[in-house]
Amino acid sequence: MRTENxxxxxxxxxxxxxxxxxxxxxxxxxxxxxxxxNDFDTVNVCDGYSAIAMAQKEKPQLIILDLGLxxxxxxxxxxxxxxxxxxxLIPVIVLTARxxxxxxxxTLESGAxxxxxxxxxxxxxxxxxxACLQTASGWGGGFPA
Amino acid sequence: xxxxxxxxxxxxxxxxxxADLVRRRLVESNSGVQVNCVPRLSDALxxxxxxxxxxxxxxxxxxxxxxxxxxxxIRQKAPDVPVVILSGQDDPALAMxxxxxxxxxxxxxxxxxxxxxxxxxxxxxxxxxxxRSLEIARQQQLEFKNxxxxxxxxxxxxxxxxIHQYVTLLLDGLAGPISPDQTDHLKTVFKSVNQLHxxxxxxxxxxxxxxxxxxxxxRCVDIGELIxxxxxxxxxxxxxxxxxxEVGVDRSIPLVHADPDRALEVLINLIDNGIKFTPPEGSVxxxxxxxxxxxxxxxxxxxxxxxxxxxxxxxxxxERLYQDPGRVDGNRTGxxxxxxxxxxxxxxHGGRMWVASDEGSGSTFSFTLPxxxxxxxxxxxxxxxxxLREALVLVRVELTPxxxxxxxxxxxxxxxxxxxxxxxVYVDKDLVLPPMAGSGPVxxxxxxxxxxxxxxxxxxxxxxxxxxxxxxxxxxxxxxxxAEPIPAPPDADPRTLxxxxxxxxxxxxxxxxxxLCNGHS
Numbered sequence: 001m002r003t004e005n006x007x008x009x010x011x012x013x014x015x016x017x018x019x020x021x022x023x024x025x026x027x028x029x030x031x032x033x034x035x036x037x038n039d040f041d042t043v044n045v046c047d048g049y050s051a052i053a054m055a056q057k058e059k060p061q062l063i064i065l066d067l068g069l070x071x072x073x074x075x076x077x078x079x080x081x082x083x084x085x086x087x088x089l090i091p092v093i094v095l096t097a098r099x100x101x102x103x104x105x106x107t108l109e110s111g112a113x114x115x116x117x118x119x120x121x122x123x124x125x126x127x128x129x130x131a132c133l134q135t136a137s138g139w140g141g142g143f144p145a
Numbered sequence: 146x147x148x149x150x151x152x153x154x155x156x157x158x159x160x161x162x163x164a165d166l167v168r169r170r171l172v173e174s175n176s177g178v179q180v181n182c183v184p185r186l187s188d189a190l191x192x193x194x195x196x197x198x199x200x201x202x203x204x205x206x207x208x209x210x211x212x213x214x215x216x217x218x219i220r221q222k223a224p225d226v227p228v229v230i231l232s233g234q235d236d237p238a239l240a241m242x243x244x245x246x247x248x249x250x251x252x253x254x255x256x257x258x259x260x261x262x263x264x265x266x267x268x269x270x271x272x273x274x275x276x277r278s279l280e281i282a283r284q285q286q287l288e289f290k291n292x293x294x295x296x297x298x299x300x301x302x303x304x305x306x307x308i309h310q311y312v313t314l315l316l317d318g319l320a321g322p323i324s325p326d327q328t329d330h331l332k333t334v335f336k337s338v339n340q341l342h343x344x345x346x347x348x349x350x351x352x353x354x355x356x357x358x359x360x361x362x363x364r365c366v367d368i369g370e371l372i373x374x375x376x377x378x379x380x381x382x383x384x385x386x387x388x389x390x391e392v393g394v395d396r397s398i399p400l401v402h403a404d405p406d407r408a409l410e411v412l413i414n415l416i417d418n419g420i421k422f423t424p425p426e427g428s429v430x431x432x433x434x435x436x437x438x439x440x441x442x443x444x445x446x447x448x449x450x451x452x453x454x455x456x457x458x459x460x461x462x463x464e465r466l467y468q469d470p471g472r473v474d475g476n477r478t479g480x481x482x483x484x485x486x487x488x489x490x491x492x493x494h495g496g497r498m499w500v501a502s503d504e505g506s507g508s509t510f511s512f513t514l515p516x517x518x519x520x521x522x523x524x525x526x527x528x529x530x531x532x533l534r535e536a537l538v539l540v541r542v543e544l545t546p547x548x549x550x551x552x553x554x555x556x557x558x559x560x561x562x563x564x565x566x567x568x569x570v571y572v573d574k575d576l577v578l579p580p581m582a583g584s585g586p587v588x589x590x591x592x593x594x595x596x597x598x599x600x601x602x603x604x605x606x607x608x609x610x611x612x613x614x615x616x617x618x619x620x621x622x623x624x625x626x627x628a629e630p631i632p633a634p635p636d637a638d639p640r641t642l643x644x645x646x647x648x649x650x651x652x653x654x655x656x657x658x659x660x661l662c663n664g665h666s
Contacts, residue, residue: 097302119338
């Protein structure tokens with residue numbers, strides 16, 4: 001399991017933690033930088049297996065998930081997250097290079113809350129992340145209001 | 146027909162003398178061929194239903210079919226079986242026609258010996274086999290090409306995303322301050338990234354068109370609204386070149402039955418082209434109108450005041466990979482797939498697309514989209530035994546998302562609700578109208594029900610019970626079901642049944658249009 005942490009300072013308590021699952025290190029890094037710049041904490045993982053293990057350990061408030069991953073693709077991750085009551089309610093946003101046709105419907109049916117094709121518009125993605133975190137807190141999810 | 150296995154030939158010949166002769170010749174030649182002889186085309190077609198012979202030996206003039214029609218019917222029934230014609234007439238023109246339609250040989254009775262006949266049949270089987278393997282190889286090539294393009298497009302997307310991400314990080318100042326010059330250069334990179342992205346998208350789209358995988362989802366669309374949307378999206382690009390972007394839409398245009406996303410794609414593509422090929426200070430005009438001679442379609446056009454298209458190039462502009470031969474440096478035009486894709490989208494809708502151009506003064510691209518004919522949909526449902534149903538009710542099902550619902554999953558939830566709704570009504574008595582294309586998040590479905598206000602409650606309860614119980618809807622939105630009677634035409638109405646149905650359709654369309662105008666759905 002590999003994790004990357006670009007922010008060694010301890011996070012302030014009210015910042016939401018987002019887990020980025022992508023096998024491309026450059027993309028993980030860019031996405032992390034942008035999320036941090038927007039006041040989120042990030043945890044990065046590079047494969048489907050680590051995604052579940054890290055989600056259990058770190059309890060992120062939101063997951064950004066690629067579909068093409070080693071050690072269990074995005075669909076397997078979505079399915080596995082449902083197996084754990086503590087993880088099943090974490091909103092998952094799928095961010096993939098794959099075609100929306102076929103994949104968008106399937107990911108939403110598998111429990112993802114939104115589908116973005118790469119390259120995604122940054123502001124649009126951030127808007128959906130914020131909406132997800134609000135909704136999750138409204139449901140009594142993990143994110144403190 | 147091959148040397149090691151006995152093959153069987155279907156001989157279609159109504160003259161028993163001729164049939165015997167052929168059989169004898171084949172036996173004489175000692176080829177071990179089994180011959181099954183039938184006298185009529187109908188018998189032959191029945192035989193081909195249950196068995197596939199190695200070859201069909203065919204007389205053209207049969208009691209139930211003549212000439213070219215005979216082999217056309219056989220080819221249609223068994224396209225992979227080689228056909229050899231054995232005719233009494235030495236007719237070179239007919240023979241050539243037969244060969245062009247896929248017949249392997251044309252032999253004249255009495256001209257061929259047993260050995261020659263056997264050889265002719267043997268080569269016919271071989272030729273047909275070669276043709277078949279060529280066709281299979283062609284299909285495989287096509288499939289390979291599509292898979293290749295699809296794969297390459299996806300693989301290109303990953304590094305492109307990376308460039309996109311880091312350029313926007315720099316542009317947004319997230320990696321430290323940048324100078325105005327650096328900003329300018331980065332914006333140029335960003336623009337090129339977007340062009341590359343558009344090309345990859347077009348490449349995938351064209352692959353989808355080629356493999357017949359382009360799908361459209363029709364809705365009721367207010368075309369004026371859609372044009373405004375397209376124009377609003379293209380205004381910045383027009384303003385940058387100081388090009389006037391004007392709209393002329395006849396407000397009385399009825400609703401159109403089209404995929405709103407795809408129709409928008411076509412409009413944007415045409416407007417984008419117009420802007421690209423028009424010099425600064427020029428103009429691009431988007432129009433929609435009805436034409437008297439074609440009352441079932443709406444006519445849309447995008448005209449520009451650019452330099453026009455040479456007469457000789459006009460027939461080619463919709464071809465794949467067509468590039469403007471006179472383009473000047475710095476005016477990047479893309480892959481040349483946009484118009485090809487646009488035309489395919491329009492064709493899928495049952496419409497037409499064409500271009501008119503005067504070199505030097507501009508071009509006009511026009512296309513048609515079918516109108517939404519509610520009457521046609523309603524007729525089989527609201528007419529029973531030659532009369533309009535006694536009572537009709539319009540049921541309105543409104544789905545309103547909670548404020549935090551996400552666009553993607555809300556769309557999916559609405560689609561599942563529509564599926565369920567269709568199962569809540571009687572197929573032959575009620576009609577769930579095609580969904581409408583609205584700009585807001587509220588989704589409204591309409592049902593025209595053949596019942597009265599007293600009994601419609603049962604249907605409404607069913608909808609509330611089944612659609613309302615859908616888990617994704619419960620967690621992300623609310624459901625509201627209401628009903629209103631559709632006024633019946635007066636008793637002594639002299640109008641024809643068709644006119645009565647039109648009346649109902651107009652009434653319902655009016656309500657839907659009002660809904661669209663109010664920003665609902």
